Amino acid sequence: MSDLLQKTNVINDRILCSWIRCKRKAWLDRNEKKQLKTWTSHRALQLDHQYKSLSAFMQKSPKRGLQACKEGANEVVGIRLKGRSPLGIPLEAHPPLLLKIRGKSSWGDFSYIPVVARQGKRITREHRLSLAFYGYLLTELQKKEVDHGLAISLGNNGLEISKVTLTKKIKSELFDALKNLNITLKKKELPSLTLDRKKCALCSWKKLCDANASKEKDLSEVSGIGSKRKHILQEIGVKDLNELALCNVDDLIRKLEKYGEHHSKIAEQLINQAKVQKEFVPKKLNSKIILPELKSAKGILIYDIESDPDVRHDFLHGFVSLKRNVNGDWDIKESKYEPILNLKKQEKITWSQINNKIKNLPNWPIIHYGETEVLSMIKLAKNNGASEEDIDNIKNNFIDIHARLKSAWLLPVKNYSLKSVAKWIDFKWHQKNVDGPKALLWWRQWINNNNSNLLKWILEYNHDDCIATWKIAEWMIKRNELSQK
Ligand code: SF4
Structure with a gap:
């Protein structure tokens, strides 16, 4: 993100995607020193996949910028969309590709829809809201409603193209997201760690957040505790790793029973794991010969x-x-x-x-x-x-x-x-x-x-x-x- 953007209140598509993954990530992107970020291969792989998918999708070399839209080019890249949310928040977005379709717009008897590359098998909230974001700003620019976009992916079986209808529900989800994202960015204090720490593996703030989590003895530091289990443990009053290590086994089993057997039956294992991590001493579980x-x-x-x-x-x-x-x-x-x-x-x-x-x-x-x-x-x-x-x-x-x-x-x-x-x-x-x-x-x-x-x-x-x-x-x-x- 540019320094210029950090000094303004502009919300762009990158920070929206960050926020969808983790509210803390969006806050850090906006407010923390960039030197504390570490490079991850994730973004480079994502861009590589996007490049390959778009290249397989496009018929010819795309044209660039607003002028290309005015001239009715079939595929347009390098366009910057600007506007304001219904609440007046300044917005900016760089769609990877715009595709010409039929339909009257301010430029003539044609209009455009946004295209994004999809990594993974499913269409996620990130894809839907990105398309809705591009669609919203594009509607303003071309004076023609954008009612759908495309999510494409080049995989083993060739190019997959999925149409994503931009329903009223998705648009209203987008506006809620923009409002809440704006609230997150303006917060004075750093939002809490994501409940699902698996997401951190791909994140450039991982080093910083790992250090915080370890210092705070966050429950997600305990092996075997994912987002749901952390939430349950907090609900029954176990706040961190040290508290878990001190739990009584029978007491914890009883409290976890109402959340299902798969939680209560590993209560002892969780306590022991927390103890091992607290005391930093490995524990052998049985005397069998392992190999x-x-x-x-x-x-x-x-x-x-x-x-x-x-x-x-x-x-x-x-x-x-x-x-x-x-x-x-x-x-x-x-x-x-x-x-x-x-x-x-x-x-x-x-x-x-x-x-x-x-x-x-x-x-x-x-x-x-x-x-x-x-x-x-x-x-x-x-x-x-x-x-x-x-x-x-x-x-x-x-x-x-x-x-x-x-x-x-x-x-x-x-x-x-x-x-x-x-x-x-x-x-x-x-x-x-x-x-x-x-x-x-x-x-x-x-x-x-x-x-x-x-x-x-x-x-x-x-x-x-x-x-x-x-x-x-x-x-x-x-x-x-x-x-x-
Ligand atoms: S490392 Fe994890 S908790 Fe920290 S910002 Fe990234 S996703 Fe969120």
């Missing part, structure tokens, strides 16, 4: 994939092969990283390379973190005509380290993602501030320009993810051994 499959294995494969969720494409299958050494120990320094790229339309080759690798190492367990890897592998195998035996082999040989960890340990971490757990056991990625979305951004850039550095960075990141998976497994094995001494 018995590794006891007699001569070697293991460590597996991690990188994916593009917009087109449901797993573009990289990374394997680390780790042999037991002559002393019977595992030494990750002696392991070998073997990435297999999955280029579009070459899935058969990818599957054959992976299948050969797995078959050449019979009885080597394959460890991975989270269920995505095994589900993707089964899908890849089925798509490429694998036998029932091969599929069973995958199901039997793959070991989900995340599931094993959760079944045996409570750790002082706010979530059990690979990044959080591995960082807690002091594993460091070679590259700073890299995550899956950034690797995806590099992948998309590499597809366009073949810059070998980009591929090198992706592989380095994926290799580190594999090693991090191993480090967590190793931590559990060592803890197991210690407890048996």
Whole structure:
């Protein structure tokens, strides 16, 4: 957002979208120092997807600006719409694309409707209100009512085009949103954290908000507490992590019963998790051996994939092969990283390379973190005509380290993602501030320009993810051994 906008009361489409995601985000965008923001790949990926969707949608090169509308160009970009809300709030918007349709406007026997790109499967409130916002300002400009807009998305099955009717209800929702957004922006104090902290993963204010939440011992810092559960706990008088850690189990079960069994039955787990986070000491939940499959294995494969969720494409299958050494120990320094790229339309080759690798190492367990890897592998195998035996082999040989960890340990971490757990056991990625979305951004850039550095960075990141998976497994094995001494 420009400094100019910060000094004015103008509401634009960007800040409206921020507010729809999180009221605090809109307030921070307007009022906080920009230096406190951190770059995330989310916006870059969103713009990349928008660019590809619009390019696939447009018939020719679009024309730019107001003059293009006056001349009746079929597709217009780079236009700035201005106006005021019914309450007089100054508004400004930059629609990604305007499309010419029939219907008399101030420019002639044609008019325009707004087009937005849709990421994800559904049309969300953000898409509806953005289209309504563009439609409202465009109506003023062209003197012709805009009664619908388009949400488009380029996915695996080509371009999807959805018509969004701008009903009276949506328009009134927009005006309410603009009024309430204006109230939020004028507040003196920072609005509270969003209840749904999953949204924070994509947000450029994450670092700042994480620090606040940790300092305030916010309930959302406790693993297992999402937006709904936080709300319920607050309703029954549990205000923060410290208070939860001090709760009596029976008392909490009784209070949570009226909200449903799925809440009351994890009351004890929540209290224990809060205690572990408060005291910063991990807790073993049972005495079972966590990875018995590794006891007699001569070697293991460590597996991690990188994916593009917009087109449901797993573009990289990374394997680390780790042999037991002559002393019977595992030494990750002696392991070998073997990435297999999955280029579009070459899935058969990818599957054959992976299948050969797995078959050449019979009885080597394959460890991975989270269920995505095994589900993707089964899908890849089925798509490429694998036998029932091969599929069973995958199901039997793959070991989900995340599931094993959760079944045996409570750790002082706010979530059990690979990044959080591995960082807690002091594993460091070679590259700073890299995550899956950034690797995806590099992948998309590499597809366009073949810059070998980009591929090198992706592989380095994926290799580190594999090693991090191993480090967590190793931590559990060592803890197991210690407890048996
Ligand atoms: S990090 Fe989360 S709470 Fe903070 S502004 Fe972003 S979405 Fe809202």
